[in-house]
Amino acid sequence: MKAETIKGDSSEEIQEKLTQCLDGGYSPSLAIVFMSIKQNIEAVCDILHRQDIQIFGATSSGEFISSDIQEESITIMLLDMNPAHFRLLFLEAVNHNEYDIARQLGEQGKNFFENAGFILLSGWSNHMDGEDIIKGLDEGFGGNATIFGGMAGDDQMLTGPKVFTQGRSSVTGILALIIDQDKINLSGVATCGWKPIGIAKTITKSKGNVVYTIDDQPALDLVMKYLGLSLSDEPMNNTVFSLGAYYPLQLEREGAPAVMRTAMLGNTEDRSLVCAGKIPQGAKVRFSLPPDFDVIDTVVEECTAVKEEQLEQADSVIMFSCISRYLSFGVMTSEEISRVSEVWQTPMIGFFSYGEYGRSKGGKHEFHNNTCCVLALREK
Incomplete structure (x- = not known):
């Protein structure tokens, strides 16, 4: 061919x-x-x-x-x-x-x-x-x-x-x-090659691809804190803003490799994250190290x-x-x-x-x- x-x-x-x-x-x-x-x-x-x-x-x-x-x-x-x-x-x-x-x-x-x-x-x-x-x-x-x-x-x-x-x-x-x-x-x-960092955290409230709380903390606030960002760093025209390519979450599974889940959007009203794939309630996730060679x-x-x-x-x-x-x-x-x-x-x-x-x-x-x-x- x-x-x-x-x-x-x-x-x-x-x-x-x-x-x-x-x-x-x-x-x-x-x-x-x-x-x-x-x-x-x-x-x-x-x-x-x-x-x-x-x-x-x-x-x-x-x-x-x-x-x-x-x-x-x-x-x-x-x-x-x-x-x-x-x-x-x-x-x-x-x-x-x-x-x-x-x-x-x-x-x-x-x-x-x-x-x-x-x-x-x-x-x-x-x-x-x-x-x-x-x-x-x-x-x-x-x-x-x-x-x-x-x-x-x-x-x-x-x-x-x-x-x-x-x-x-x-x-x-x-x-x-x-x-x-x-x-x-x-x-x-x-x-993907991404390396995990830190201890596993628990998704304490989610629905489909929307994560509301992680370790009982507002998901958006926890991710922004981890990234060292404040909302003033982000241009916002409405209540939802893009998180772009910030470090993804690694969704851990028993008996299988972790699968990546990107937090695409943050909602400043309910402090939730909109991810590019489902993250079930009760799941364990870890953050990722910045990419390198x-x-x-x-x-x-x-x-x-x-x-x-x-x-x-x-x-x-x-x-x-x-x-x-x-x-x-x-x-x-x-x-x-x-x-x-x-x-x-x-x-x-x-x-x-x-x-x-x-x-x-x-x-x-x-x-x-x-x-x-x-x-x-x-x-x-």
Whole structure:
């Protein structure tokens, strides 16, 4: 399976780059598209559709090919994957029914391929629940489903990230690239590298992804104190303000690695935190150390383990990296992406997401925050 990547700052530039790519006789069947919501989604889809190329796409909060990070641009990976070895399925999750929709997705994937693997893109809104998507899909599939992917971004505006394919796009959509794993090998890992600090604290009041108290103290006040911040440090136009990429919480679980939960918003009225994933009442959490190059080393080591133990060679690599990592790491982000790219030394595409789907080392497939999910593909 051959992979080619192209990028541009407009649909016109993409048309030019695609024409050049196809002039050499290359005939791709699938396009993985990560692009700014400020770009013309319909125009890009029409360009690809006219060449009979199927589209698996999401808006992003920054996109990259190898270590070349772009913003407000269009990036595309073209694959000449045998059309008999994959299916695209777009479903709409509205009225808080993402669990039911994902369950349907798992059932249909099983009908397509007995040994199906799922690469997911989901929209992002206040009610989209990544954990319910994972649970529903896995149950519909019958257990032990292979699931990797990410939640769409929207250049950090938090207004309307979308997933899209030809003729369809939605902020509440779930788009699945369903792969026949008897024909295409999918191997990957969800890895973060963040180190915990301090003693475990207890979530004493929460509901879904909203945390009200930690150790019986207002959650917002405790986090602000830990960060050494005061509310006067934050520009506020209303009662809710962004906590950006401040140090994430590590949600501890018995018998499994901790999973990251990013505190995205703070509410100054009820002193609560709005996190990017569920944190159950009674759960234990720890804060994280500021990122350094040790974090990157851990990520690279875990990717290298996948290469050595699961997939020595890859035709292409996809990386779903949390926007919080980009904001936290700053200039180190290119270093992380570059070193991951060097593991397989093959074409790589990725974007900065609002949540990640994947399996951590020693864990299971689940929903993550502040994590990078790396997936390698190889035709058998």
